[in-house]
Each structure stands twice: as structure tokens, then as C-alpha cells.
Amino acid sequence: MSLDVVAPLLLDDKLDLYRSQFALRQFEKRAYDLFLENYVKGTSHLSIGQEAIAAGVARAMRPDDWTFATYRGHAHTLARGVPMAPVFAELMGRANGLMAGKGGSMHLTSVEHGVMGSYAIIGAHLPIACGAAWSAQYRGTDQVAVCFFGDGSTNIGAFHEALNFAAIWKLPVIFFCENNLWMEYTRTTEVTAVANPAADRASAYGLESIIVDGNDADEVYAVTAACVARARAGEGPSMIEAKTYRHGGHSRADPGKYRPDEEVAEWLAKDPIPRYHQRLLAEGASEAQLVEIERAVNEAVDVATEEAKAGAVPGEDLLMKDVWANGGAEWRN
Amino acid sequence: MAQLTYREAIARGIAQEMRRDESVVFLGEDIAAAGGVFKGTVGLLEEFGPVRVRDTPISEQAILGAAMGAAMTGLRPIAEIMFADFFAVCWDIVVNEIAKSRYMTNGQMTFPLVIRSGNGGGLRFGAQHSQSVENWAMMVPGLKVVVPSTPLDVIGLMAASIRDNDPVIFLEEKALYATKGEVPDGDVVDTLGSAKVLRQGSNATLIALGNMVPRAQLAAEELASAGIDCTVVDVRSLVPLDTQTILREVSATGRMFTVEENPRLCGWGGELASIVADEIFYDLDGPIVRITTPHIPLPAADALEDLAIPSVTRIVETVQKSMNS
Numbered sequence: 110m111s112l113d114v115v116a117p118l119l120l121d122d123k124l125d126l127y128r129s130q131f132a133l134r135q136f137e138k139r140a141y142d143l144f145l146e147n148y149v150k151g152t153s154h155l156s157i158g159q160e161a162i163a164a165g166v167a168r169a170m171r172p173d174d175w176t177f178a179t180y181r182g183h184a185h186t187l188a189r190g191v192p193m194a195p196v197f198a199e200l201m202g203r204a205n206g207l208m209a210g211k212g213g214s215m216h217l218t219s220v221e222h223g224v225m226g227s228y229a230i231i232g233a234h235l236p237i238a239c240g241a242a243w244s245a246q247y248r249g250t251d252q253v254a255v256c257f258f259g260d261g262s263t264n265i266g267a268f269h270e271a272l273n274f275a276a277i278w279k280l281p282v283i284f285f286c287e288n289n290l291w292m293e294y295t296r297t298t299e300v301t302a303v304a305n306p307a308a309d310r311a312s313a314y315g316l317e318s319i320i321v322d323g324n325d326a327d328e329v330y331a332v333t334a335a336c337v338a339r340a341r342a343g344e345g346p347s348m349i350e351a352k353t354y355r356h357g358g359h360s361r362a363d364p365g366k367y368r369p370d371e372e373v374a375e376w377l378a379k380d381p382i383p384r385y386h387q388r389l390l391a392e393g394a395s396e397a398q399l400v401e402i403e404r405a406v407n408e409a410v411d412v413a414t415e416e417a418k419a420g421a422v423p424g425e426d427l428l429m430k431d432v433w434a435n436g437g438a439e440w441r442n
Numbered sequence: 443m444a445q446l447t448y449r450e451a452i453a454r455g456i457a458q459e460m461r462r463d464e465s466v467v468f469l470g471e472d473i474a475a476a477g478g479v480f481k482g483t484v485g486l487l488e489e490f491g492p493v494r495v496r497d498t499p500i501s502e503q504a505i506l507g508a509a510m511g512a513a514m515t516g517l518r519p520i521a522e523i524m525f526a527d528f529f530a531v532c533w534d535i536v537v538n539e540i541a542k543s544r545y546m547t548n549g550q551m552t553f554p555l556v557i558r559s560g561n562g563g564g565l566r567f568g569a570q571h572s573q574s575v576e577n578w579a580m581m582v583p584g585l586k587v588v589v590p591s592t593p594l595d596v597i598g599l600m601a602a603s604i605r606d607n608d609p610v611i612f613l614e615e616k617a618l619y620a621t622k623g624e625v626p627d628g629d630v631v632d633t634l635g636s637a638k639v640l641r642q643g644s645n646a647t648l649i650a651l652g653n654m655v656p657r658a659q660l661a662a663e664e665l666a667s668a669g670i671d672c673t674v675v676d677v678r679s680l681v682p683l684d685t686q687t688i689l690r691e692v693s694a695t696g697r698m699f700t701v702e703e704n705p706r707l708c709g710w711g712g713e714l715a716s717i718v719a720d721e722i723f724y725d726l727d728g729p730i731v732r733i734t735t736p737h738i739p740l741p742a743a744d745a746l747e748d749l750a751i752p753s754v755t756r757i758v759e760t761v762q763k764s765m766n767s
């Protein structure tokens with residue numbers, strides 16, 4: 110993988126990337142608090158520990174490019190520029206939610222930001238991302254689709270169908286595997302034939318095997334940008350496997366106790382956010398600059414939380430709306 | 443005006459729409475170079491080229507996922523699932539993704555796509571290549587379901603399905619591929635959600651779908667000579683459902699018989715019976731009777747398959763027995 114085509118990030122870009130990662134972290138922590146306070150119902154899957162990926166990939170994309178996320182998709186949605194308040198409100202089931210409360214935590218979508226859905230059936234969205242990429246190819250735009258998925262998705266049929274399909278049609282799609290080592294309660298390597306569940310399968314589809322440090326936003330950005338450039342140039346799909354770790358359990362109901370303490374400690378030491386903080390100081394940013402970024406983010410999270418809480422409960426008018434393109438739900442005359 | 447087979451009507455309908463709209467694209471297994479395993483898409487590759495008419499690998503999830511992703515970003519894809527039985531290997535994309543995503547996103551996305559598939563029995567293909575799956579689709583909110591019974595309806599309903607802004611499951615009856623019918627010259631465009639009254643009678647109303655329509659018509663002729671004068675309604679579209687036509691025609695005769703190729707449980711006729719019982723119960727002069735395949739997988743042997751799927755004789759005998767009791 111040549112990174113020659115990638116524009117290096119300047120200090121201001123990196124400060125922005127720090128802001129993005131810190132905002133994703135603070136959003137997720139607040140989402141967890143709101144769950145404990147019973148504002149957030151149902152389930153939610155947090156990206157705490159994995160923020161460098163959503164932030165780094167978004168940095169490599171154009172506003173008219175498309176992302177396809179999983180049910181663990183708060184970070185990926187926000188990283189594309191979707192405001193926090195409607196996402197909090199969606200988690201709370203309010204009418205001012207991103208989808209007026211009709212989708213919930215696992216299905217965040219904002220077409221105007223290129224966030225083409227979050228999908229809660231493992232692997233289902235890989236073929237769908239192929240379809241968007243096909244559409245860009247057919248219409249002669251140079252848009253690119255990025256499809257995020259977890260390590261567990263690499264053992265489902267749709268993953269393999271999509272990779273072959275993208276390869277034979279040379280589609281402008283990037284498959285991005287966030288390998289956080291664990292499926293739900295089972296270690297992925299215990300149920301997978303190869304050590305690197307995505308990268309070791311790439312050669313079966315004529316793709317380069319690419320592994321990145323998923324806790325390093327700069328590396329994620331650079332490798333993604335190179336793959337995006339390749340896709341835009343009509344050179345076809347790529348697959349990236351990023352090694353990372355979720356600090357918490359799989360979902361809100363899971364304390365994650367099945368993981369060895371030393372493994373958790375090892376990965377907490379590689380937390381992408383303090384790591385990036387230190388890097389920025391070494392590269393010439395001042396502590397005051399970083400503190401100001403953090404203060405502004407915390408304030409924005411507070412404001413967005415209150416805005417979301419102030420939203421109305423969705424009413425019956427929404428219930429029967431938008432099954433069909435005509436806005437209605439009628440199935441008979 | 444020309445005589446066309448049901449299979450020729452498929453290519454004619456698709457070509458008609460591909461000529462008028464560049465955003466219509468077509469993908470599936472063996473649909474391009476081979477012209478389809480049932481030869482329903484012959485000539486499309488030659489006319490529209492390999493960019494718009496594309497062969498795919500045997501990957502039903504990829505085919506339908508690609509159709510969905512293309513539809514949400516501005517194309518109007520037509521996808522073929524070769525045999526309707528194969529929906530079972532890609533049903534997640536249909537039910538969980540295509541059908542629900544408009545609702546879940548509060549209307550941010552639309553899915554103007556058509557999934558065509560060869561449906562039903564009669565060709566002695568056995569239990570995994572003969573099922574009638576219209577009821578699988580009918581029970582899922584967010585899917586439209588169309589089943590044409592004549593070459594003319596194939597063209598008109600195909601055009602209407604392609605122009606529709608919602609996902610349409612378009613089921614072609616394999617047993618009808620070789621049947622012929624009159625088709626006018628020029629473009630043909632029909633309307634989804636309109637049942638057709640094929641014959642008007644005064645004693646009983648036979649309501650049929652797809653491959654059962656010509657059998658209901660033949661049965662009605664036999665019944666007429668036996669003194670039972672039947673109306674025959676072709677449902678044509680399960681979603682949207684033209685309940686007004688059905689209610690009116692059942693009301694007029696006071697007797698309702700459904701003729702369904704599907705196995706017994708949860709067939710579309712059960713839903714129609716429920717609507718009729720709810721809304722015009724006091725117009726009925728006798729029980730509602732459903733004529734269906736028994737609740738079994740379809741056998742392969744011709745003798746057994748013929749026993750399973752409602753035949754003209756079975757329709758005639760069932761109606762006579764019920765009307766004379």
C-alpha cells in the first residue's frame with residue numbers, strides 16, 4: 110500500500126482530528142449516563158476505545174461520499190458531521206431524533222451527511238455498500254462508499270459474497286474491518302480459521318492484505334485516504350483491517366467480564382485519545398489548546414443533551430408515516 | 443396487435459422501460475449473455491449493453507444488496523432471483539433491509555426497485571424449485587407484491603412496478619411462460635393495486651391469482667354449462683390490494699371461492715376471507731371456501747404434483763359441492 114498520494118496532516122488538521130475523537134468519546138460516555146438515568150431505552154453499543162477509526166476514516170472522505178455503519182454506529186454517524194443533539198434524541202426516542210425515534214440507536218441514518226444507514230444484521234450492509242458503489246460507477250460520479258464492520262462479520266456469507274462482487278465489478282468501495290478481538294462473548298480467533306479475520310481473507314478476492322493500528326487516527330486516515338484515492342481512480346475495492354479494542358462490553362447489558370484483566374489493561378494503555386493528546390504536545394500543540402478543545406466539546410455535549418431532552422415524545426402522526434414513498438402506509442383501497 | 447408469449451412479454455416490458463429511463467439497470471444470474479434460464483430476458487444485453495444488463499455470480503445476497511444500495515442512491519434496479527425458492531437465501535436483505543429502511547429512517551430513503559422471480563409449480567421441479575412464495579412477501583410491511591397472469595399484464599404491471607417508487611416483488615408464474623396472449627403495439631402501462639374482473643356471473647365469485655387464473659376461467663366455463671354462473675376476479679396485486687373490486691364482486695353473487703396455488707396455511711385467501719367476513723358478512727349467502735394446495739411440500743412426480751395443485755376439475759367439484767349443499 111503506497112501512501113504517496115496522501116496529503117500529510119498539518120497540525121491544525123490534527124487538532125481537528127483530536128476534537129473529533131474527543132467528541133466521540135464524550136458523546137458515548139454521556140449516552141451511557143443517559144442509559145443509567147433511564148433516558149435511553151432499549152439497547153446501545155458504544156465505540157469507546159475505537160474512536161480513532163470513525164474519526165480517521167471520516168477525515169479521508171469527501172462530504173458526498175457514503176458510509177455504511179453497523180449497529181455500533183454512533184461514532185461513525187457523528188464523525189461525518191451529524192450534530193449530537195438529534196443523535197441523543199434518537200437514542201431517547203424523541204420526535205427531534207435523527208429519524209424521529211423510528212430507527213433507534215442501531216439504525217442511525219443521515220442521508221444529507223452521506224450516512225447511508227446503520228445495519229443491525231451482521232454483514233448485511235456489505236452488499237448494500239456495493240450497490241451504492243455500483244451506482245457511483247454507473248453514473249460516472251467519483252463517489253466512494255466505505256463500509257464498516259466488525260471482526261465477527263467476516264464469518265457470515267454476505268461478507269464473502271460482497272467481496273467477490275466488489276472485486277469482479279471493480280467497485281469503488283472500501284471494506285473497513287474494526288477488529289476489536291471479541292464478537293459478543295466469544296474471542297473471534299477461537300471461531301475463525303485464520304488469525305486476521307479480514308486481512309487473511311483478502312487474497313481470496315484478489316485484494317491486498319492491509320492491517321493498521323486502529324488506535325492511531327493518523328495511520329487510519331492515511332491508509333484510508335490511499336484506498337479512497339485508488340477507488341476514485343477506478344482501481345476498485347480495498348479492505349482494511351484495523352486492530353482495536355472496545356473498552357466496555359458488547360452492549361449496554363454486558364459488563365465484558367469474560368475478557369482477561371491483563372488484556373483489558375494492555376489495551377487501556379493504548380487508548381487512542383490520551384495517545385493522540387501526547388502526540389499533539391510532542392508535535393507542537395500547547396496544553397492550553399487541547400484543554401480548550403476539551404472544554405468546548407464538553408460544553409457542546411451538555412448543550413446537545415439538554416436539547417435532546419427538551420424534544421417532544423413522538424406522536425401517533427409518525428406511526429403510520431413513510432412505509433411507502435408516498436408518505437403513507439396504506440396497503441389496500 | 444401481436445401474439446406474444448408470457449416469457450417474451452418479460453423482455454418486452456423491461457425493454458420498454460429501459461428505453462425511456464437511463465436509470466433503469468438490470469442484474470441477475472444468467473440474465474444477460476444467456477438471456478435467462480427461462481429465456482425471459484433474451485435480447486436485452488444486445489440492445490442495452492453490458493453496463494446496464496449485467497450477469498452476476500451465484501450470490502443472491504449480493505444481487506439484492508446491490509439493488510438496494512443502487513436504489514437508495516438514485517438508480518432504478520431490476521434484480522432477478524432465478525427461482526422464487528431462492529428468496530430463502532437472501533430474505534434478510536428483502537425483509538430486514540429493503541422493506542424496513544424507509545420507515546426506520548423516517549422517510550430519508552426510497553427504494554424504487556423490482557425483484558423479479560420465477561414462481562410456482564407445474565414444471566415437475568420438486569419441492570425446492572416449485573414453491574409459490576407470494577405469501578412470504580405479502581406478510582412483510584414495506585413490500586409490494588405483483589403476480590401477472592397474462593402476457594399483457596406482464597408488460598403493463600412490469601412497467602408500473604419499475605416506475606413505482608417502492609420495492610416490488612414481481613412474481614412470474616413459471617407454468618405460464620409458454621402461454622400466449624394478445625398485446626397491443628406501443629407502450630403498455632398498467633396500475634398496481636387494481637384487480638381485473640375477467641368474467642361476470644350471478645351465482646358465485648372465484649378469486650384467483652397467477653397460474654390459478656386460467657384454471658379458474660376454465661372452471662367457470664364448465665360450471666356455466668352445469669348451471670352455475672361464476673364471476674372470475676384476477677387479483678393481480680396482493681399489495682396494494684384492490685379490496686373494493688373484490689368486495690363488490692363477492693357482494694354481487696353472495697358466494698366467495700379463492701383459488702390459491704400456495705400451501706394452505708396463511709395463504710392470501712385467508713386474508714381476503716377475513717376482510718370479506720369483517721366488511722360484507724351479511725351479503726354472503728353461504729360459507730367462504732378456499733381451494734388451495736394441501737399443506738405439504740410440493741412433490742416432483744407429475745402425477746403427485748397434479749394432485750396437489752388445484753386443478754380445473756377440483757375447482758369445479760369444490761364449487762359444485764358447496765353450491766349444491
